[in-house]
Amino acid sequence: MKTLSRMGVILVMVFASACSQDDKTDRANVVDAAVDSDFQKQLLRQLISAKPGDVVQIPEGKFQLNRSLSLNIDGVTIRGAGMDKSILSFKNQIQGAEGLLVNASNFTIENLAIEDTIGDALKVNEGENIVIRNIRVEWTNGPATENGAYGIYPVQTKNTLVEGSVAIGASDAGIYVGQSRNVIVRNNRAEFNVAGIEIENTIGADVYGNEATNNTGGVLVFNMPNLPQPGHSTRIYNNKIFKNNTENFGHEGTPVAAVPAGSGVVINSNDNVEIFDNEIADNNTANIVVSSYFTAGYYSDKSTQKDFDPYPEGIYIYNNRFAGGGTSPDHLELKALKLTKFGLNGSLPDVLWDGVINPEKLINGKLPGDLRLCMDNGDAGIINVDFSNGYKNISTDIAPHKCHLNKLPQITLDFDQPETEQEEDDHLAVLEGTNA
């Protein structure tokens, strides 16, 4: 790629002298009518010709683009003037499966918005040391099945930070980190997506300080089969996850289409997940759902690789502040369950578990300690719906879940310096504490 970047700089200069003699007057008039052609061309050239260390500035303004942008040079920063000031709008997009596609390391994108892409908004496919900061991705017509799938979508990356960003209206996930390693997702807002924030097949992720509301499911931690990397070890803490009751508008067949509306946090088939110190409230199906790949309804020996582990194991839920929720579950079985077990005015407990465990791992009829689902949240309850046996032995007994697991280590990123703002916050917290 060094080749292409070096070449690009020369090309831009050469081209400038050539185009004046070129006869291209009738080209693309129709399709360019609603597009800021000059801006688009210039931006494409900048991205193609970029050199490591370059900063590509996106000026203030709303710019209409109709083709995908892509970057594949390491060490480049794309920077706008703010997520409400520098707006790349793809409302009239005719080509490309995403707004911006990046395949590069040491990449930073910050302070701009990507709106109304026909597919994904920002996809980073492979690369290390990725910073996505203060980006807004939005489908401006609100939640709709025809919206693009993913908002912010790093996949197969290593050392990735997504912070201060906003994702609205994705027909799959607003912020989706897939098949990655060492990830921090913090201080973002995800609203009116099918999945607000989703961590999938990822090893080592910290998700904190986020607000997930009005999604179908607030925060998801999934493992899917048939992929190069199975994931584990995610911590979800200090988030506000409330009122994720938007009707599921995902495409049938996609994994998130099976998520019941009204799910705060969903763990599916993933191991070593810690959920603590969150405010989780008013999610109408359940504040937390823990399930296996079996309940998603797709499992069959034919569709699933042999070594796939569909059981969520080592799930630790503690110190969360729950309120409301479980009053009006989605999906017929859950509605019926609520009605028969808790009555018309009752509600499902805060944690809904499908109860599916791996029979091969049982020792004397019990799972080993480190594979269990452990809870310590005051009087918050759990319901085990016993999915494997057709809902036969539904149980709300908390006793088997009164246990503790070893805590997961914090995720750190070498390039991530502690912010002074956070220190101030801590200082304030101390002051408030003394006043009280």
Added chain:
Amino acid sequence: MRSWLLRGSLAGLVLTVVLSGVSGCEKPRPQVALFGIDAIPARLSEWHLIEVVDGALTPNTGVVPYDLNTGLFTDYAHKLRTVWMPVGTSAIYGEEQFEYPVGTILSKTFYYPKGDDGTVLRTDSFADDYAPGRAGEALDMARVRLMETRLLVRREDGWQALPYVWNQAQTEAVLEIAGDVSRLHLKAAEGDISEFNYVVPDANQCAGCHADNFTGREISPLGPRARHLNKQYTYRHGSENQLVYWQKIGYLSGLPELDSLPGLASFSNMDLPLEARARAYLDINCGHCHNPAGAADTSGLMLNHSETDWRRLGLCKPPVAAGTGSGERLFAIVPGEPDSSILNFRVESVDPGAMMPELGRSLVHEEGAELLRQWVAAMQGTCL
């Protein structure tokens, strides 16, 4: 390295002899110019690779046209592909990929047969594209509309992709790294006209498809490989196997016995087995991304020619991040049921958020889509 250079230079002698034999009756042309990486010309003609000469787009001396068993679909565009190597150099045979010498220039010119009233024609026949008596070699400018010529140039540290866009007057193609869009009216034999955006990819998008190892990001030629090239071509001197001809003119060394060479099917050759035709089509149209090192390995779907695991090929495979592309269907391939298979949905879509391939087409390839329908329809079994 030394040994192949030596072989290359010996082969180069043969090249000079063969080519001077066929080009003796033409006006002398400037030789192909191999520009340095920092001196890329804005105009295609400056390369003297393929130029409009006497009303025909004509490859220069040593610029050898070639064809593929099954080519990538690009909105029914016809393509003239050529290869040129510096005198005294030669590609080294490799079953998966040749090692092309530094200085190799591959060109691919996208064009359409011209119709009436500014339309372009949709036809499988190339017979009318060529200048009289020059089939397989020179395009008759009165009969074709040229769209773009893409060059791949082999540099010391990898391949360089250079998209040139032809002007309306059809006199010149100009370097356009940001790509281009034009509105075309494509007329089928029955007279039906499809209006669509013909999109020339930008240089990054060229690289996106040509990096079949996405992690390394190094780009490589997709078509000119043994399994795609292993076929007869109509040269001026007569029909000959392309690999044998390349060897004869010194463009290829280390070629194994002809009957031991890999060869993919022509997707449109009805005499060949359905399976072979479908797999050839998937390999050239999808395998550059859907392979274990490709950009689409994130999906777990592998469509490269050497994949043998049926689930990785899509059989009963649930989607991962297909989004709109799921088409409300549950599996990539449901045996016997193309209407329930995501793969068929995506190749039959023209929604940029759902269609496959993601780039390079704005229309459905009806013949290719039909082949994949037949392939899926012929599969046995169920998914659930």
